[in-house]
Amino acid sequence: MNAQNDVLPYYNIPEASETYTLGSVVSRMIDGLGFRYRWATEELRSEDLSFKPNQEARTTEQTIDHILGLSQVILNSVLNKPNGTPQPEMTFKEKREKTLKNLQEASKILRDSKDLSQNKMIFGKTEFPFWNVINGPISDALWHVGQVVSFRRSSGNPLPKGVNVLKGEKRG
Numbered sequence: 001m002n003a004q005n006d007v008l009p010y011y012n013i014p015e016a017s018e019t020y021t022l023g024s025v026v027s028r029m030i031d032g033l034g035f036r037y038r039w040a041t042e043e044l045r046s047e048d049l050s051f052k053p054n055q056e057a058r059t060t061e062q063t064i065d066h067i068l069g070l071s072q073v074i075l076n077s078v079l080n081k082p083n084g085t086p087q088p089e090m091t092f093k094e095k096r097e098k099t100l101k102n103l104q105e106a107s108k109i110l111r112d113s114k115d116l117s118q119n120k121m122i123f124g125k126t127e128f129p130f131w132n133v134i135n136g137p138i139s140d141a142l143w144h145v146g147q148v149v150s151f152r153r154s155s156g157n158p159l160p161k162g163v164n165v166l167k168g169e170k171r172g
Contacts, residue, residue, distance in 0.1 A: 007097075008038065008096075008097060008100050009034060009038070009100050009101065009103070009104040010031070010034040010035045010037070010038035010100055010103075010104070011038065011170055012035070012168060012169045012170060013031050013032065013034075013035045013167075013168025013169065014031055014107075016028060017111060021113070021114055022113065022114065022115070022116055023110045023111060023112060023113030023114060023116065024110075024111055024112075026110050026113075026116070026134065026138075027107045027108075027110040027111040027113075028107075029134070029138055030074065030103050030106055030107040030110065030138065031103075031107050031168070032142075032165075032168065033103060033138065033141055033142055033145065034100055034103040034104060034107065035165065035168050036142070036145045036149075036165060037067065037099060037100065037103070037141070037145050037148075038100060039159055039160060039163045039170065040145050040148040040149045040152070040159070041064065041096050041148060042159075042160050043157070043160065044060065044092065044152060044157065045155075045157060047155055047156075047157075048060055048151070048152050048155045048157050049061040049064075049092060051151050051152075051154060051155035052151070053151065053154060060147075060148055060151045060152065060155075061092060063144050063147050063148055063151070064092065064095055064096070064099075064148065065087075065095065066144055067099055067141050067144050067145065067148075068087060068095050068098060068099045068102075069087065070137040070138075070140055070141040070144070071098075071099045071102035071103050071106075071137075071141065072087070072102055073121060073133070073136075073137045074102065074103065074106050074133060074137050074138060074141070075102045075103075075105055075106045076121075076122070077106075077119055077120065077121040077122075077130060077133045077137075078105075078106045078109045078110055078119060079109070080118070080119060080120055080122070081122070082122040082123070082124070083121070083122060083123050084123065084124065116130040117129070117130070119133075121133050121136065121137075
């Protein structure tokens with residue numbers, strides 16, 4: 001394991017909550033997203049990051065940029081903070097770490113939440129209820145993580161061996 005792996009969250013999915021609450025269920029959804037993202041982006045090469053299946057598509061790195069933005073919207077919604085602040089320039093390694101830490105922080109906050117009715121997704125003066133976070137940025141991020149997996153396979157770099165998304169663990 002390299003030094004970055006020692007500090008990045010979601011090597012394995014965290015222990016599940018003992019109770020099913022709205023907060024613990026959404027937290028687990030985000031943990032699943034974090035685990036999938038962690039392994040979808042593990043050991044991506046420059047040729048993987050620049051890959052795109054056709055001229056109209058985003059590159060893998062552009063898709064990763066979009067997932068980073070979605071992770072910030074998720075976290076901001078948990079914190080009731082408005083969206084719209086652009087991300088600073090970052091390396092791929094920094095984007096990956098920021099995305100994983102955004103998801104980890106959002107999940108930790110949500111885990112013990114009993115009522116999400118006060119949490120809003122805020123864009124300017126427009127507010128959306130937390131339901132829209134589930135069908136919006138969380139679902140969209142899952143969709144795009146699947147694209148990253150597909151793109152890396154297409155560029156000749158399959159997922160690392162031993163990743164079990166059902167159990168949320170990495171063997172070996």
